[in-house]
Each structure stands twice: as structure tokens, then as C-alpha cells.
Amino acid sequence: MNSKKFSCAIYLAAAVFLFQAQFCSTQTSAAEYQILALNLINQARAQHHVNPLTLTDMLNQMATLCAQYYAEKGLIDHTCSYRTTVGAGENLYMIPSVSRLPDQDVTESIKLWYNEVSKYNFNGDWDPNAGHFTQLVWAGSQTVGYGLGRANGNTVGVALFYPPGNVLTQFKQNVFPA
Numbered sequence: 001m002n003s004k005k006f007s008c009a010i011y012l013a014a015a016v017f018l019f020q021a022q023f024c025s026t027q028t029s030a031a032e033y034q035i036l037a038l039n040l041i042n043q044a045r046a047q048h049h050v051n052p053l054t055l056t057d058m059l060n061q062m063a064t065l066c067a068q069y070y071a072e073k074g075l076i077d078h079t080c081s082y083r084t085t086v087g088a089g090e091n092l093y094m095i096p097s098v099s100r101l102p103d104q105d106v107t108e109s110i111k112l113w114y115n116e117v118s119k120y121n122f123n124g125d126w127d128p129n130a131g132h133f134t135q136l137v138w139a140g141s142q143t144v145g146y147g148l149g150r151a152n153g154n155t156v157g158v159a160l161f162y163p164p165g166n167v168l169t170q171f172k173q174n175v176f177p178a
Helices: 003-023 030-047 055-071 081-086 102-119 132-136
Strands: 089-095 143-151 154-162
Touching: 030 089, 030 102, 030 132, 055 081, 055 089, 055 143, 055 154, 081 102, 081 154, 089 102, 089 132, 102 132, 102 143, 102 154
Parallel strands: none
Antiparallel strands: 089 154, 143 154
């Protein structure tokens, strides 16, 4: 190998290393994105005059297992057995991409769930078009866990709420206007 090709190969290897080091340094750990999720959820809840949630390790673990289950399945259909084991309410988000940073997916998922507020009329009735929003701000929920899963070109975000919301006869007592 001549010296010019060798220098180019070293330069290319160094550039790849620097790119990987920069990319890896911007990765968000699970604990960091779960705290971000908690903060964003509690900001939404504060707008609707309900108490903040607390994050639990058990719900974080279950949410992460569910997110991975749905990502591998390629379908978000509320069939994750980990959620049903604890009896939690579940908000789901899926995007066909794995190239974004976790904090971007967390922020987008909660924004999409909250934006369903425009579909809810606050009359005390269940609205299937606003179920993510109503679970997000459900006054009776006290704890939350958040998880991300990536597989087969899918990124899935899952928030688990306990006690679960969206109880048919309790919307008036649990979902309030801003």
C-alpha cells in the first residue's frame, strides 16, 4: 500500500471514530429519557390541574419490555402481557425509524398524545379519538413508566400509568379543562 492510500485510510478511520464518538456521546440513557418523559407528562398534567406522577422502576421496566415487544411485532395493539400483569393504562407510539435520538421520540410521543386534547369536549364521556390525552391527564393515575423499543425498522414508545385511566363512568371526575 503506498503512503498516500495509507494516509487516506488512516484519515477515514479517524473520521469514522470521531463520528461514532460524537454520536455515542449524544445518546440519551434510559434513565435520562424516562425522566424527560416524566417531566413532559407532568407539564401536560399541570395544565389540567392534576397532581404530578412519580416514575417507578417497575413500570419503566414493564414499559420497556412492552415497547420492545411491539417493535418486534411491528404492530401496536395493546396486547402486551407485561402491561396486563400490572393492570396499567397504556399509551402507545410507533414510528418506522430507528435513526433518531431517544429524547426526540419521547418528546414527539407525548406531544402527539397531548394534541388529542383538541378532540376531547370535556363533557364527561369517553372519546376514542382522545384516549391517549385522557390517560395522560387522568387525575386518578399516580405513577408512570416509560420505555422505548427498537426492532425491524420500528421505534415504539410506551407509557404505562397506574392506576389506569379511561374508566368509562369517571371522566368528569378525572379529566379537566386547562
